Amino acid sequence: MNAAQTGVENLDLEKLNDKDKAELRQFLANEQQRSQIQSQTHSLTQICWKKCVTGNIKNSKLDRTEESCLANCVDRFLDMNFLTMKHLNNMRSS
Numbered sequence: 001m002n003a004a005q006t007g008v009e010n011l012d013l014e015k016l017n018d019k020d021k022a023e024l025r026q027f028l029a030n031e032q033q034r035s036q037i038q039s040q041t042h043s044l045t046q047i048c049w050k051k052c053v054t055g056n057i058k059n060s061k062l063d064r065t066e067e068s069c070l071a072n073c074v075d076r077f078l079d080m081n082f083l084t085m086k087h088l089n090n091m092r093s094s
Helices: 003-010 018-052 064-093
Strands: none
Touching (some): 018 064
């Protein structure tokens, strides 16, 4: 168990007032969202890199085909993410 976990477990959350509880909830939600974004970014990088950079890296720059492939890969990933979110929001609204 690390120090952060010990500190959180030792807090008596019931002693917090409503404003502080709301702030804590918002902070935790923000941190969870940040973690999800970092995870998606890592996944996107890994997927697109494996797909587009197939040869050895010869210098500090990608060649044109690799660069174009990476840009398209990212664009398609973002398009799918947007469409998925739109679909989920539509389902939630119905």
